[in-house]
Amino acid sequence: DTAVSQTPKYLVTQMGNDKSIKCEQNLGHDTMYWYKQDSKKFLKIMFSYNNKELIINETVPNRFSPKSPDKAHLNLHINSLELGDSAVYFCASSQEGLLRTHNEQFFGPGTRLTVL
Amino acid sequence: SQQGEEDPQALSIQEGENATMNCSYKTSINNLQWYRQNSGRGLVHLILIRSNEREKHSGRLRVTLDTSKKSSSLLITASRAADTASYFCATENQYGNKLVFGAGTILRVKS
Numbered sequence: 001d002t003a004v005s006q007t008p009k010y011l012v013t014q015m016g017n018d019k020s021i022k023c024e025q026n027l028g029h030d031t032m033y034w035y036k037q038d039s040k041k042f043l044k045i046m047f048s049y050n051n052k053e054l055i056i057n058e059t060v061p062n063r064f065s066p067k068s069p070d071k072a073h074l075n076l077h078i079n080s081l082e083l084g085d086s087a088v089y090f091c092a093s094s095q096e097g098l099l100r101t102h103n104e105q106f107f108g109p110g111t112r113l114t115v116l
Numbered sequence: 117s118q119q120g121e122e123d124p125q126a127l128s129i130q131e132g133e134n135a136t137m138n139c140s141y142k143t144s145i146n147n148l149q150w151y152r153q154n155s156g157r158g159l160v161h162l163i164l165i166r167s168n169e170r171e172k173h174s175g176r177l178r179v180t181l182d183t184s185k186k187s188s189s190l191l192i193t194a195s196r197a198a199d200t201a202s203y204f205c206a207t208e209n210q211y212g213n214k215l216v217f218g219a220g221t222i223l224r225v226k227s
Contacts, residue, residue, distance in 0.1 A: 004158075041202060043159070043217040056214050089123075090158055104149060105215060107158035 013044030
């Protein structure tokens, strides 16, 4: 009955590899997000999707490719991993309200990615 | 660029005391939200205050918003050890399409 779930929780991999992180929400929300939290706890949005359409792409290297097969899922694929990609990645979801505003976001537990 | 900035960066208090955290931002907003993050966990939404509101309460939490000063404060009254966490403010821009988070305040409540 988890609202926003992510897999895997931990991911340790070598530089140059390709990896994917999966996210699913069962809240019926129409908007999903990926955030990156660095070692200083600074949380920065990477992407947002509304009803499977890309809304925000925040100057993220094109090695990062999000995919939303349906509005309950938003996966993140990362090619050619680099040391600087090491961080905690959070998925979140929300429901768009009136005049395109959003209310609270619900976050997943995070995926800690370590690139060696 | 980073929208919200919180101060203090870290706060250590005794159980039972009140904790106040401040957040400043730079541009027009639709709303401002506060989130809590326990160590190793995801963020949990605490409270949302809209740009036309000045104060909001939820249990032991009190949030104020001053749009003329572009600032907000979060007050936690009668703190408990379980309140130990990082607290983030986040602003939704006037276009309503994203939240921008501050750097957070680390709160430690000693029992």
